[in-house]
Amino acid sequence: MGKKYPENVEKIVNDYLGRVRTHMKGVPEADRDDFIKEINSHIFESYSDEKNGDEIGKILKVLKKFGEPAEVFSKSAPGAMYKIGKEKNIPLYILIGALIAVFGLPLGFGGLGLILGILGVLLGIVAAYYAVAIGFTFGGLAGIIAGIIHIIDPEFFMNLTGEAGFINFGSFQISNPTVEGILAIFVSFVLTALGIFLLFMSKYIFRGLKTIWELSSKKLKEILKRKKD
């Protein structure tokens, strides 16, 4: 083993180091360079020690052992140091197994479409989730403000809309503006609380989604790479 990587391996390593660099924003440049130099040294030693497989297989194995930059250099490091056995790999097999069971598709080129589909669905879930949470929060806040305005100036909304009732569900009407206002504030408050709760919970839900996302996009990259080769 010489002192240099083969050309195609070097490309992969450089790409990886580039990704590490993007996760080190805020670190002083001298420290960052030192860090990259050190990681490069590690990867080289690890690659030299790897005996089985071809060049590409070896470097991919080395990088897998090293860990994804996002995982390794996240703010929660060193917490990220610890993988729990191989558990993290299971969900993808479950997911893909389930998909094969449902659609009866082998995961070749057909899998590409499927995984793209999964990514699309995830994106949809994320967008919908935030839409609901933000809608609740701001809708609720607006309701509280409207309720307060209604108590202070019962005529305000009547002048604005020309309609008589502030709360108006078919035949259900309340004639006392203060009661109406308080009811509106209460309902809106619950709505806001629910919205904020959803926003708060999102970090837990997205950790799950993030894992599926990472696994799916990793698989997608693998498939794309295989296709190229």
Add this chain to the structure above:
Amino acid sequence: MYYVPTYTLYYIVFEVKMENKIKQLRKGVFELVILQVLNKDKYYGYSLIKAITDNCSFDINEGTIYPILSRLAKEEVITSQWVESTKGPPRKYYMITNHGKEILKGLGKEFKDLADLVTKTKSMKKKGAAKSISDKKKIYPSREVKNG
């Protein structure tokens, strides 16, 4: 597509909780492990992680040792030095400082006390266990005779 939400729910309920607990438990211990290894000799990152994983039965993201090392260096618990290598790029060697040795001593003692506590509480007898056993004997005296 209901597999995605199902898995997400499973992940939220079980895996996140378990993972966090394990992370918390290992966090401090790994610093101690690194310091103990460096107390024996100087190591560069790759050799250090090898020294650890050779004794380790679970997977570790090798890369995450570097943020820990960099923090320990910042705290002046360890120092580092670049050394040219004949086999490839230069290696950054880490050494424990005198301050680090003191820290290691303190952490080591604390860990031993904690490990003792874990062992002791695990083998602790159930409250009132002795009583219930003797009660059983009274209820089933014939079995004792049979076995004897």
